[in-house]
Amino acid sequence: MSEIKHGAPEIPNPLRVFMTFESTGWFDTTKEQKEREILPALNDILESxxxxxxxxxxxxxxxxxxxGxxxxxNWHACFLFNIPDLQTVTNMTHSFREAGLDRYFRLEASIGRPFFLVEK
Incomplete structure (x- = not known):
């Protein structure tokens, strides 16, 4: 059986980022709040x-x-991105705070890399 050589992981460029998205305070809002305030703000961020x-x-x-x-x-949905740098990742998570959406959703970024046995 051949041995798999596995050195220290290299940080990819661009960064491979897995973002989890959880609805939190969303469940405590009215249909009107969702339609008039929250979803338009969320769509603006996702578009940006x-x-x-x-x-x-x-x-x-x-x-x-x-x-429910x-x-x-601890997440409802996730996104997988290639992102150019750490500041862009930070800007993306901060966009939820800045828009006040962190009252309704939790967004968390994890940085990894393509799985070396599948993507080379």
Whole structure:
């Protein structure tokens, strides 16, 4: 059996970023708040991310077999991006704070790399 050589991981350029998205205070809002305030602000932020140098690789929403609070996974949906630098990642997470959306959603970024056994 051959041995797999595995050195120290190299930080990719662009960064590979996995963002988890959880609805928190969303469940305590009215339909009117959602439609008039929250969703327009969220859509503005997501649209701004299309123009910040990031590349959206994919999304995943767990709502096929779930409803309500996120439960032990602590997220409802996720985004996978290639992002040019750490400041852009910080700007993306801060955009939720700046817009006041952190009252309704939790966004968390994790930085990794393409899985070396699959993507070379």
């Amino acid at each position: 991310w299309r123009h910040n140098g990031s590349e959206l690789l994919g999304t995943f929403d767990r709502d096929i077999f779930t409803a 609070h996120a439960g032990p996974n």
